[in-house]
Amino acid sequence: MANRFYTIMIIPENSSRPRQFNIPSWLVRAGWVILPVLVLISITLFLDYRFVANQVYENRELQSENRRLRQDVQLYQNRMESLEASLDRIENFSARLKMITNLMDQDQLSRHIELPPPNAAQNLAFAAKEPLATQAAGENPTSSEDTKFEKVSFKSLELEQSLHDLYELLSDQKSFLNALPTKKPADGYFTSGFGVRVSPLGDGAEKMHEGLDVANAVGTPIKAPAQATVVFAGRKSGYGQIVILDHGYGLETWYGHTSRIIVKPGQLVKRGQLIALIGNSGKSTGAHLHYEVRVHGIPVDPLAYILEN
Numbered sequence: 001m002a003n004r005f006y007t008i009m010i011i012p013e014n015s016s017r018p019r020q021f022n023i024p025s026w027l028v029r030a031g032w033v034i035l036p037v038l039v040l041i042s043i044t045l046f047l048d049y050r051f052v053a054n055q056v057y058e059n060r061e062l063q064s065e066n067r068r069l070r071q072d073v074q075l076y077q078n079r080m081e082s083l084e085a086s087l088d089r090i091e092n093f094s095a096r097l098k099m100i101t102n103l104m105d106q107d108q109l110s111r112h113i114e115l116p117p118p119n120a121a122q123n124l125a126f127a128a129k130e131p132l133a134t135q136a137a138g139e140n141p142t143s144s145e146d147t148k149f150e151k152v153s154f155k156s157l158e159l160e161q162s163l164h165d166l167y168e169l170l171s172d173q174k175s176f177l178n179a180l181p182t183k184k185p186a187d188g189y190f191t192s193g194f195g196v197r198v199s200p201l202g203d204g205a206e207k208m209h210e211g212l213d214v215a216n217a218v219g220t221p222i223k224a225p226a227q228a229t230v231v232f233a234g235r236k237s238g239y240g241q242i243v244i245l246d247h248g249y250g251l252e253t254w255y256g257h258t259s260r261i262i263v264k265p266g267q268l269v270k271r272g273q274l275i276a277l278i279g280n281s282g283k284s285t286g287a288h289l290h291y292e293v294r295v296h297g298i299p300v301d302p303l304a305y306i307l308e309n
Contacts, residue, residue, distance in 0.1 A: 004024070005023060005024055006022070006023045006024075006025060007020060007023075008021040008023065009021075080149070080152065083152055087155050087156060090159055091159055178271070179226055179227060179228070179247040179251055180226055180247070180251070180305060181225035181226045181247065181253050181305045181306075182305055183223070183224075183225040183226070183272065183306070183307075183308060184308045185214065185223060185225050185255065185289060185291050186214050186216060186220055186223065186289050186291075187214075187216060187221075188214040188215050188216030188278070188288070188289070189214070189216070190212060190213065190214060190215075191288060192213040193213075193301075194209060194210065194211060194212055194299070194300075194301040194302065194303065195208070195209060197209045210299035211254065211256075211290050211291050211299065212290075212291045212301075212302040213288050213291070214278075214288060214289040214291060215286065216289070217278070218259050218278060218279050218280060219259060219260075219277045219278065219279075220277065220278040220289075222255055222258065222274070222275055222276040222277060222278060223272050223273060223274055223275065224245060224269045224270065224271060224273045224275050225305070225306075226253075226271045227247070227270050227271055228245035228246055228247040228248075228253070228268075228269055229245065229246045230243065230244070230246075230263045230264060230266060230267045230268075230269060231245065231246045231252070231265060232265060233264055233265050235281075235282075238256075238283045239254070239283075239290065240256060240258065240279070240281025240282025240283070240284065241257070241258045241259070241261055241282070242254060242255060242256045242282075243255040243258065243263060243276050245275070250295055250296040251294070252294040252297075253291070253302075254290075254291070254293075255276055255289060255290075255291060256282060256289070256290035256291075257278075257279055257280060257281050257288060257289065258276040258277060258278065258279045258281060258289070259276075259277045259278065259279025259280065260276060260277040260279065261276050262275050262276055262277070263275045263276070293305055
């Protein structure tokens with residue numbers, strides 16, 4: 001079968017000679033088959049390229065996001081470690097504060113000051129008192145949380161409560177310690193201690209001496225050994241002119257045989273403030289201060305409180 005051709009003629013505008021191209025018919029038929037295939041392949045390749053390009057873009061975005069997330073996670077871990085270290089330091093500080101405050105625990109001091117008084121003959125020996133026993137700092141409960149965040153959160157709440165309790169303790173102890181009559185009320189010599197003694201009035205009878213006598217010249221200043229409120233300032237049988245201070249916590253101090261009273265009832269006084277002058281009023285055999293400490297109305301040995309040598 002003879003080959004058939006399709007003739008394509010091109011006639012130039014300014015030329016009299018046309019150009020002619022002969023295309024075999026089989027090539028035209030093949031073109032009708034191949035062209036759709038090429039178009040389909042091109043479309044497929046284009047779509048695949050777009051898909052791959054989108055995947056590459058998304059992968060780059062994901063990689064960038066992963067890097068940011070890794071940085072955020074690392075930053076979070078660093079902050080958590082720093083927070084844990086800070087909490088550990090606060091915990092150690094809290095434990096130290098508890099140990100320090102337990103050296104002067106209010107309950108221990110209350111028991112200490114309510115001990116039976118010594119004999120008057122032993123009193124003026126006045127040996128140094130042994131320090132109160134320390135108590136171990138409270139153990140920190142171990143956390144049963146599985147994650148660091150939960151563990152840190154639990155520890156922070158625990159420390160917050162612990163420090164709150166410690167603040168309450170310190171606030172109460174500060175007031176309590178300020179109320180303790182730890183200073184010597186007047187300069188002079190201890191001439192008679194707390195306890196049973198022979199009466200100095202010359203009758204030879206043994207009698208309970210409920211305070212501490214400090215001998216010095218008339219007019220020697222008497223100062224408050226701790227902050228207090230003046231509850232009495234006047235004359236009382238046997239004591240002569242007397243000042244009574246209320247320190248709170250059931251503590252009172254009495255100052256008898258004074259020659260002059262400086263303060264008035266209801267007045268607030270501070271530790272070291274002048275309240276009276278040593279004298280010889282009332283039942284007294286010489287110029288001195290009769291000094292008493294009473295706990296809930298019961299006389300106790302004043303030397304148990306005086307920290308000055």
